[in-house]
Amino acid sequence: MGKGEQTRQLIVDRALTMAQRIGLEQVTLGVLADELDLSKSGLFAHFKSKEQLQLEVVAEAVARFTSTVILPALKAPRGLPRVQQLFEGYLRWIDSASGSSAHTGGCILMAFSYEYDDRPGPVHDAIQKAMQDWLDCIARVAKTAVDAGELAAGLDVKQFAFEFDGLLMAFHHAFKLHRNPRAEPMARKALAHLLERSTPTR
Amino acid sequence: MGKGEQTRQLIVDRALTMAQRIGLEQVTLGVLADELDLSKSGLFAHFKSKEQLQLEVVAEAVARFTSTVILPALKAPRGLPRVQQLFEGYLRWIDSASGSSAHTGGCILMAFSYEYDDRPGPVHDAIQKAMQDWLDCIARVAKTAVDAGELAAGLDVKQFAFEFDGLLMAFHHAFKLHRNPRAEPMARKALAHLLERSTPTR
DNA sequence: ACACCAAAAGCACGGTCGTGCTTTTACCTC
DNA sequence: GAGGTAAAAGCACGACCGTGCTTTTGGTGT
Numbered sequence A, B: 001m002g003k004g005e006q007t008r009q010l011i012v013d014r015a016l017t018m019a020q021r022i023g024l025e026q027v028t029l030g031v032l033a034d035e036l037d038l039s040k041s042g043l044f045a046h047f048k049s050k051e052q053l054q055l056e057v058v059a060e061a062v063a064r065f066t067s068t069v070i071l072p073a074l075k076a077p078r079g080l081p082r083v084q085q086l087f088e089g090y091l092r093w094i095d096s097a098s099g100s101s102a103h104t105g106g107c108i109l110m111a112f113s114y115e116y117d118d119r120p121g122p123v124h125d126a127i128q129k130a131m132q133d134w135l136d137c138i139a140r141v142a143k144t145a146v147d148a149g150e151l152a153a154g155l156d157v158k159q160f161a162f163e164f165d166g167l168l169m170a171f172h173h174a175f176k177l178h179r180n181p182r183a184e185p186m187a188r189k190a191l192a193h194l195l196e197r198s199t200p201t202r
Numbered sequence C: 001a002c003a004c005c006a007a008a009a010g011c012a013c014g015g016t017c018g019t020g021c022t023t024t025t026a027c028c029t030c
Numbered sequence D: 001g002a003g004g005t006a007a008a009a010g011c012a013c014g015a016c017c018g019t020g021c022t023t024t025t026g027g028t029g030t
Helices: A003-022 A029-035 A040-044 A050-075 A080-096 A108-116 A122-147 A157-177 A183-198 B003-022 B029-035 B040-044 B050-075 B080-096 B108-116 B122-147 B157-177 B183-198
Strands: none
Touching: A003 A029, A003 A050, A003 A108, A029 A040, A050 A080, A050 A108, A050 A122, A080 A122, A080 A157, A080 A183, A108 A122, A108 B108, A122 A157, A122 B157, A157 A183, A157 B122, A157 B157, A157 B183, A183 B157, A183 B183, B003 B029, B003 B050, B003 B108, B029 B040, B050 B080, B050 B108, B050 B122, B080 B122, B080 B157, B080 B183, B108 B122, B122 B157, B157 B183
């Protein structure tokens, strides 16, 4: 629990920041060390390989996503509020990842998933699992809304999660790549459409 | 119009294929030359810099997308059929990009946009433009359906394009990252939902 | 068939990559 | 404050990076 663990955390944090701008595979031990005023070998001594550093960076990203998006949502009351909070949490996630110069950042997990979707290995597996967990989480939360009678009884929650996720990706795309200021209102409208359709007929 | 242009095309093609697996930034002149049985310098002589090669690769990807997705859709009758054909074209695009070992490939433009969304430069600009054109195309096609009275008169076509695009991204995600065999049926259902909601009330 | 010119190769360069060593520094415990 | 241990640095390595040259090859037009 000494200094080692502390600098190790510093390294992972900085590597994550750097990966957000240039991609995880482009984060090089040399420039990472420079940026942290460390020697390359001093930095490397904390990890048994570059791949392990990458894995820790992915794990850190997942942990941040969980604490920023998922945990807060699970504190909301079961049912629709929770669905709503998943949405709000994701917006917060994209926003908080945006640097001061605006619109840098974005969903690092999305970026990772595109970077590694055709690169087999532990990194790919970790990302795939995180994304699957996210989809499952959406579906599970939707199920609580169904059980509460706030969403239609026959709702296909997997389908719901599919469309919910798509809407968030569209938001991310509009916000991040196109710098479209209407990204958020459009996302809210899309969510309204989705919820409206999934409402119980009475 | 001689042999030079031909090998140049061969290089760009192969670079695109490679970029699909490992990312454009990871396509290195050395391994590209090896794969084509060329010398590194012989290959390099065709381009004044690596960035120019990257730009040509992006241009090639855009050209393929246009001829696979957009042009065929524009041959369909104006209105709903065209919207439907944009959807079918995108599915074909993802499918055709899938290698023999199944599920490699995917939407290379999407991958590029995530790779370069925080890397300013000509490559970023080219990709951003291509994506904007795609969104505009969706909106324009939707407009033809509105004019034909096949979609609701008051429909916000930008919003429609936003949600249409999100649905395709969800499909891509499910198909590519999760290897979910239900990706296509889920996408069709999502499209049905979107169209249903956009139908004129009568 | 020959000359010409484009295409490819050969070679070299400074730099950086990831990863092993050994050596020095700095922190924590008595 | 001294001693031991953990952390960081120093150094070296083979390999590969992108990019310039010069030289050789080979296709084409006459």
